[in-house]
Amino acid sequence: MKQNNKPEKEKTHKANPDWEPRIVAFLCNWCSYAGADLAGISRLQYPPNVRIIRVPCSGRINPLFVVKALADGADGVLVSGCHPGDCHYISGNYSARRKFVFLKHFLDYIGIEPERTHFAWVSASEGERFAKLIAKVVREVKKVGPATHFKQDNCDVN
Numbered sequence: 334m335k336q337n338n339k340p341e342k343e344k345t346h347k348a349n350p351d352w353e354p355r356i357v358a359f360l361c362n363w364c365s366y367a368g369a370d371l372a373g374i375s376r377l378q379y380p381p382n383v384r385i386i387r388v389p390c391s392g393r394i395n396p397l398f399v400v401k402a403l404a405d406g407a408d409g410v411l412v413s414g415c416h417p418g419d420c421h422y423i424s425g426n427y428s429a430r431r432k433f434v435f436l437k438h439f440l441d442y443i444g445i446e447p448e449r450t451h452f453a454w455v456s457a458s459e460g461e462r463f464a465k466l467i468a469k470v471v472r473e474v475k476k477v478g479p480a481t482h483f484k485q486d487n488c489d490v491n
Contacts, residue, residue, distance in 0.1 A: 352475075352478075352479060353380075353382050353471075353475075354382055354408035354409055354471060354474040354475055354479070355382060355384070355406060355407050355408050355409075356382050356383040356384070356407065356408065356409045356410070356411060356467075356470055356471060356474060357383075357384050357386065357402040357407040357409075357410050357411070358383050358384065358385045358386065358410070358411040358412075358413065358467075359386050359388055359391070359394050359398065359399075359410070359411070359412045359413070360385055360386070360387055360388065360391075360411075360413050360414075360455075361388060361389075361390055361391045361413065361414040361415055361421075361425075361426070362387050362388065362389050362390070362421075363390075363415060363420075363421040363457070364414065364415035364416070364419065364421075364454075364455060364456045364457050365391070365413035365414055365415070365453075365455040365456075365463070366385070366387045367456075367457035368413075368455040368456060368457055368458070368459045368460055368462065368463040369385060369455075369460075369463050370460075371457065371458065371459070371460030371463070372460035372461070372463045372464045373460075374460075375460045375461075377460055377461060377463075377464040378464065379463070379464035379465075379467040379468050380467055380468060380471040382471055383411070383467050383470075383471070389422075390414070390420065390421065390422045390425035390426075390429075391412055391413065391414025391415070391425060391426050391429035392414070392420070392422065392424070392425025392426060392427075392428035392429045392432075393425065394412055394429060394432070396432050396433075396435070396436040396439070399412065399436060399440075399450060400436075400440075403440075403445065403449065403480060403482070403483060404483040405483075406480070406483075407480070408449065408474050408479055408480045409448075409449045409450065409451070409470060409471075409473075409474035409480075410449065410450050410451070411450075411451045411452075411453065411466070411467075411470050412429060412433060412450075412451070412452050412453075413452070413453045413454070413455050413463075413466070414426040414429050414454060414455075415454065415456065416454040416456055417454065419456065426454070429452075430452065433450075433452045436450070437450060443482075444482060445480075445482055446477045448473045448474060448476060448477045449474060449477060449480065451466075451470050451473070453466050
């Protein structure tokens with residue numbers, strides 16, 4: 334199924350060179366969100382295509398949030414939390430990592446490219462790392478083109 338859809342997506346992406354991906358980022362309040370804040374107050378440049386959702390801990394992110402973001406039109410999703418051993422809630426980031434591994438397998442099973450979802454550790458002092466991470470995520474999502482997996486064809490149900 335993935336092989337049949339890929340050429341169609343590549344045509345769509347190449348037909349619109351001005352296309353910019355929409356990225357949803359779920360960021361842990363204590364580290365990753367603070368890293369994003371540091372990038373902003375340091376005036377570091379990174380693509381503006383990211384919409385940040387601040388969560389108390391990356392371990393609280395239900396994998397269905399990622400699926401829902403993709404279903405609602407996001408072209409890519411980033412989940413970011415504290416570095417291992419630095420979680421404000423002791424082991425939330427380990428829980429998030431385990432959930433994300435299973436989520437990646439599930440998304441691959443239903444035909445969604447792995448380049449659409451990313452997981453990363455970013456601490457509060459890593460504003461520059463955050464800016465580079467966002468640029469990398471946008472670059473990788475641009476390579477696979479617009480998400481069309483959840484778009485409905487024009488079909489009437491009467």
